[in-house]
Every structure is written in structure tokens, then in C-alpha cells.
Amino acid sequence: MYFIMFGLVAFIFLIRLFFLQVIDDSYKVAAEGYTIRRLVDHPVRGNILDRNGEVLATNEFAYDLMLIPAEAGEVDTFLLSSLTGVSMKDFRKAYAKVESNLESGQNHSKQPQALVRELTLKSMAAFKEKMYLFPGYFLSKRSVRRYPTPTAAHALGYIREADKKAIENNPYYQAGDYIGVAGIEKSYEELLRGQKGVRKVFVDVRNNEKGPFMQGALDTASVAGYDLTTTLDLSLQMFGEELMQGKKGAIVAIEPSTGEILALVSAPNYDPNWMVGRNLRVHYGDLIKDKNLPMLNRAVMDGYPPGSIFKVMNALVGQQEGVIHRNTVVPCRGGFRLSASHTVGCHGHPDANLHFSITTSCNAYYCHVFNEITKKYPTAREGYSVWYQRALKFGFGTNLDADLPEAKGGLLPPPEYYDNRYGKGRWRGLTVISLAIGQGELKANALQIANLAAIVANKGYFITPHIGKSVKGSSLSQQLFKRHETGIDTAHFSVVYEGMYGAVHGAGGTARIARVDSLQICGKTGTAQNPHGKDHSVFMAFAPMQHPKIAIGVLVENGGFGATWAAPIASLMIEQYLTDTISRPWLHDRIRNGVLIDTLQ
């Protein structure tokens, strides 16, 4: 009985195996068509929020048409074109790109590549129905960046498909992945991007997924990126952008006690949604061709000579160096004589003390201060070096370590700069005297100017200006919240406070237009000389005088005197931020409607 039973089972097994392995070749054929497809599970990029939780950047879902070159057979491209609503011309371009990616070795032929980005829901459905006709083609769901309020384009930056260099530099990225390449999207890329997941599935000859490879043992789920809360105040940012329309320039507003950037405006600007997906093709060409350079982040670029606002720093350095004190009077008879034939011009302030020199922005006073500092030391170069080191501590010539990848340092010439230019020992304080009044080789941007205002407001220190505030579930670098000392005694700030208050509120003040009676605004005008055209209008301010809540730097290109454009813009911004009202609609209208650039070109 046992012999029969065992024999029978073995016999049945052998028959079955004979059919399975020798007679029936359907399994053989099916097995040959099987391939493993590696599908990337793209994470949802983290949202970017303003300081009050308003959404600045979020995501929508879109379907991309993907292609695996190695698996793609001859397909009806005309049908594909009509299904997806993409023109044959665009398809040819897309194929050419796939082709070149293969040739350059950026992709291997088994790697899925995006053929068409962001199919409409309708064409997505149409394609899905006919997908079996297109071996090697499939759909991939992905989130697409959206900026619900088209604002703060320069601060937010944008994301792009990772290029060859990005892929080489970081093994995380693969062709078709997105990467932040500017602004917040770049500096917080690693927090925002999340973690990609991977699914491996079997695909049969009919382009059907046949289940997970190794039962999903190797699969990983994607992890959504973190939401980033920024320091930006959306309403202040939008207000600033409104004020700057039709102009070139920048506004930076900082909360002095924390270094938090409340607004970062660069004009002219653009809609950040233009940098996404299909919009990119429509707008990008125009954006980079525009001679007003809307893509340039003017708030943090190298900038211009800051002009008279620099006198505020020199007033502080001069006091600290002991070459002046609050009662020092420097008679100004219409300028500072450099030589028999050269004079730094001024309006004539015969009995100007320190306070008055700030209020009236006396050139002669600061030429004197700067000259005295260089004369205090055995050589002018040593004196200059001391001044240079102190100016460096105010953040000039540095990018301030801000979390804005585009931030530049401007120019604060080190002593070697003049050694090269004039020869060692062949230059004096008077040679570089224009630095005293913020002219000459100096370059600074709106961020550095706002930071100077914050230093004065804080009476001697600043916190790294930053735009990232917090991340839910993770933390930001402590470097962002670092306190930097300028080395100026707190006592030296009171006279500067008074001078800047006087410039706005006092008789003879250069910035009386910025006055708001209910707010104690301290300000300083500046005019950046522009050899190519009309001077640039510069203004810095902080308010209120007691416990300052906002420090601001404004730069309007070709705006003329600081008082003309920059001061009223700063004043409106301060009022908007502190009181949430506009008490001077006439001024608001004048600024808003002011056009300083030719937009019709």
C-alpha cells in the first residue's frame, strides 16, 4: 500500500513537471518578458509658511508621462500625441532630450525618464486607458510646487530638475528629481525635500505591473519633507512689493532683537509660479532677457556705495576710537579741504556737533572723524586697518552668514586693496577719505543696511539676519541665531539715537518726509552716487525709538536723494508693520504709482 501510494504521488508529480517544464512553453515565454521596474516614490515637499502660518509655498499633484528607453518598443507617436495633447514637435524635443541623456551617460536605458511633465487629468485618463499599447511607458504621480500668493519670489527661490552637476555632487539625486536651486528652497533643501522612497515591481510583457519584487522587502516608503516656518510677514512683504512696483531696488526689514527678516523685497519681481513646470517654458525666456534683471535678488546683491547712512557707523567708530565725543564740534564752512584744489563739498554747518552732524548729514564732520582715526596710529595704514576691522564687525564686506544663498558681501576694501592700487606706504587717510561718507569703492546691499539699523537699534550687537524661523519636527542650526558684538560701547549709541530721531522728526532733518507723529522713527538718509545715471536713493531706519520692533533698509535705484523715495517707503513700511494702518493715503498713492523704470520695452 505504501509503495503504491508513494509511487503514485511521485508519478503524478513527474507527469505534472513534464507538462510544466517540457510540453507547456507559455511559462517560458511569460518568464522572458518579466522585468523589474524601479519606481521612485517622490516625497511631498514641505510647505513654506510665513511667521503667522500663512502658506507661501505648497504642492499640487500632477502626473508625468515616463519612459524607460530599454523597454520602449515602436509606438504610435501620433496616437500618443493625440492622447496626451502634447504636440508632435514637443514630443520630438522630449525624445531628443531622452536620447541625449542616454548618450551623455546621465541616465542608463533602464532608468525611467520623464517624457512629458504635468499631464492634464483628462489626458492622463486617456493615456491610462491605452497604456497597454505603449510598452515602456507609464505614469508617475508627483507633487508640483505652487505658491498660492504670488509673492516673495526672490526669498523663496525655486526648484529645478536636478542637473548633471547636482547629480554628480550628491548621490541622493537622480535624473528627474527636483532640487532647490535658489532662495529658501535651496538653503533648506534637505529639510524640505523629504526622503524619496523606492518601489520595485515586476512588469510583464504587456506592460502590466505584476506585483512587488521580493514581496516589497526592498521597498521603502517616501517621507514627506518638513514644513518650514519663515520669519517673513506675508502682509508686510506684499505691502513692500506693492510699494516697489515700477521701480528697481530692494527693501529689507528685520526685527532687531531676533535678527528675523520680516520682509525681503527685490524689485522688479516675478510670480514664483513662473518657475514651475509648464509655466517655466512660457516665462523663463522673457525673464532672463529682461534688461531690468527681475531674477536678480537686489536685496542681497553686491550693491552700491551706501552713501550717508555710513556716517552712522563712522560716528560710532569715531567715539569708540576716542577721536570725537558727543560734544565735539567740527566747523563746516561748506566742505572738507583735502588740498588746495580738492574739497569734499557740504552745505555749511559752522557749529555742527555730533548730534547735529547726523541730523544734517554733514560731510565735513565725517571726513574729519575718518582722518583723525587714520592719524591716531603711527601709520595711516595701521589706522585704516583698525577702522577696517571695526567696519567688518558691522557686517560690511561679509554676507552676514544669512540663510539666503544669494547673499553677497558687497565690498569693504581691506588695506591690501589700497596697497595694490597705490603701492605700499603710498596712500594716506585723505586718499581714501570718501569712505567716511559711504562713497568710493564701498558696496553694500539693503540687507547690510537694514542690519546696520538693527545694530543701532540694539545698541551694539546684531543677531544673524535669517529667514528660517522654525521647523516642526526638526531644528535649525543654532548658527542662525548667533549674537554678533560690534565692540562699540552702549553709551556711544545715545547720541546716534538722538541724531537719527532728529533726522526724521527734528527741524532741518533730512528725512522729515518719513515722520509719523505717533511713531518715534529714527532714520538716516543716503544717496548712492551712480556714475551711470541718476543717483540711488537710500534710507535706513528703526522704530519705535523705545524698544525698537523693526529695522529697515531701503534702496531705490535712480531714486535720487534718500528722502525722495527710500525714506517714504521705509516710513510706510514701518507704519504698516507697527500699526497695521496707512495714515497717509496720499503718500501711499504717490509711492505706489511712482514709476522709475521703463516697463514698456
Add this chain to the structure above:
Amino acid sequence: MSKRMQRERITGKADGLLVIIYVVLCLLGWLHVWSAAESQIRPSPFDPTYEPGKQLIWMGICSGVALVLMLLDTKVFPAFRSFAYAASLGLLILVLIIGQEVGGNKSWIVLGSSIKIQPSEFAKYATALMLAGFMSTQQFNPRINKQWLWVFGIILLPAMLVLLEKDTGSTLVYAGFVLALFRFGLNRALLFLGILVAALFLSSLFVQPWLLVLLIITVAALVWFFVFRRNKQSLWPMLLITAGLSAFTLAGRWVFDTVLLPHQQTRIKVLFNPDLDPRGSGWNVNNSKMALGSGGLAGKGFLKGSLTQLKFVPKQHTDFIFSAIGEQWGFLGTSFVILLYLGLLYRLVWKAEAQRSTFAKVFGYLVACILFFHFFMNVGTTIGLAPAVGVPLPFVSYGGSSLLGFTLLLFTFIKLDAHNKEVLR
């Protein structure tokens, strides 16, 4: 006395054929566990951090165990049975408390970081010893029904504990014990009834139960009419059996839906229609059939099984090792393994029948039937003829516990057989 004879007095004369088949199957298993490793990072077959190397270590341990068995006195085995049985029941209870779940079964005791043991594999051995011991005692009389209750008790106790671990495969294997009992006087009608019940149960899932009941009554009526008509006494048992089967058929569907867990239900359904669940339970079987089918007559060659390399068949180094052999060696390879097993089973039954002691005889039949049942379920699953319950292919599948368990079974019998001639009738 010559040295050789001296040696044989201790170890006895081991059956060469059984040992050779054992060694060949173990080596085949080791090589194919190795072949089922991922191709890009295929480790050395001797690297003890990977499966093939681990299997080799277990094979070494098993050789040692086999040698120790050969050196023991044959009296040890019946004497040892109660202790072994009690200990394995204890382990089975322990695993229910501290056991860890691996692949849906809570049947593993994890020692340290890398050693996992599966007590159910040793429980088979202990149960076989216990059963052989019980049935070889003087008091055992197959004609007394009460004795059979004891026999079934011995089998069911560990079987139920294993079932509680949700290990369906290992539970079903205990049916192999019952298979051996027919040789020792268990009523063969029971075998027929068992097959009938299983067939009815399965058909009740696909055919309307009332149709089946109609069929049962018709068949019963015909059988009674043609076979038992003259024998008036047979009417009542006949009616009783018909009613019982009908009731079972009607209840079958309910049992299936409520008693079996969902994954067990699909395993059974998929057997008849693999496309029912192409990504789950049917997926394994489909893929294993595809791997086998793609092997053709002579296979793709050793280490050249593309589906094996793709890890196309899940659990290929354990429950689906047969498909790896089939892809690489084709029909020639699979029929070689089947004939090897047939040789093993025939030799075991042959030898068991020749035993003079009842203990050795019963034990021999038990070993043959346990191995047969594993072979039947494992290969049957791989080729799509049995539900995918997950039992290892003895000596071939990866896994130390099962290899050790089967080695204990086989070599205990080889040892008993070696001293067969010394047994006095």
C-alpha cells in the same frame, strides 16, 4: 574479533543507501540555497554570515549529531521517549509565551542575535519516539478502540499546540503520523473517509452544497442498492454516514468562512484559481511555476537561473527551493530529485518492514510517512498541486531546525536498523 567487527558491534552496520541519499540531498540543498542568493552580491558559499554558509555549519552540526546517534545504545531511544515528548511539549508551550513571529508564524524561539530555533521541528521527532514506544509495548492491541484514542491523543497534543502558533504547514504534517498507523491496524475505511471528507470540503467551496448533498445521497443509494442490498444490518450505518456527510457538506462552507483565517482561505482558493490573487498567495505559486516552466527540459545551468537571481520567487531558499532546482536543471533535475526521494522512501519502508522489533518498525514507518508528507506538501505546493502552507523540503530547504529534526529522525532509524540482527525474536 577484527577491528571492523568491533566497530560494528558499537555502531552497527549503517545502511549505505540511506546515508548516500541523505548526503546527496543535503549537498543539493546547500548548493541551491547558495544559487538562490542575489547574483550581484553572491557571497562565498562558506561565508557564515550568509544563508549558504549558515546551512553548511548546520550540516556540520547534523553530521556530529548523526555520529553521536550511531554511538548510542539502541535502548536509549525507547527509554528516552517520555522525557523527549514532555520536553518538546514544554518547548511548544514556551514558544507560545516567548516566541517571536517570523513570516506570520509565532513558532520561533530567538536565542541571541542570530540563532532562531523552531521547536515544532523537534516535536515531530519526540512524537515519533513516543508513538513508536507506546505502540511497541505489550499492552498495545490494535483491536481495542480505546488504545487508538491514546495514539491519537499523542499525535493531537503537539499538533494542537503547533496550530496555536498559526503554523498550518507543521500542523498538517502530523497527518503523516496517521498515515503510518494504517500499517499497524488502523481501519483503512478511515483513510477512505478522510479523503472523502477532504474532497467534499474542497468541493463545497466551489459547488452549491445542496447539489453535493444530492450527489452524496444518489451515490449512497446506488452503493446500497448494488452492494449491500441483501445485508439488512448495513442500512443503518449507511444512512448514518450519508446523513453525516451531507451535514458536513452543508457545514463545510460555514467552517471555511468562520474557522479558517483569511490568509488560509486564500491559500486554498488560489490552489484552484491562481489568478484570484495574483499578487498575494497566488503570486508565490505562479512565480514558482514560472521559474520551473522556464527551466525547460535541461534547465538554464547552475547559477544561471535568471528568475532565481531576480528573487522572483519569494522564500525560494526555504519553501520554494524546488523551483530553484527546476529553473537551473530543468525537468532532468526535478525528476532526479523526485526519484531520489522515491528511492529514500522506498528504502525506508523496505527497511522498516524488515525490522524485528516493533519499536523500530513503527518508528521506520513514521519516518517514511513524515518525510513523504513533507515531500508531498512541499513539491505539491511548488508545482501548484497543493495549497501553499509552507513546509520545508526535508534536507534540501534552508533552515537549521528542520535539517536537525529530519537528521534525528533518519539517523535514529538508521541506528535502529543497524542493530536489527541483534534483536531476538
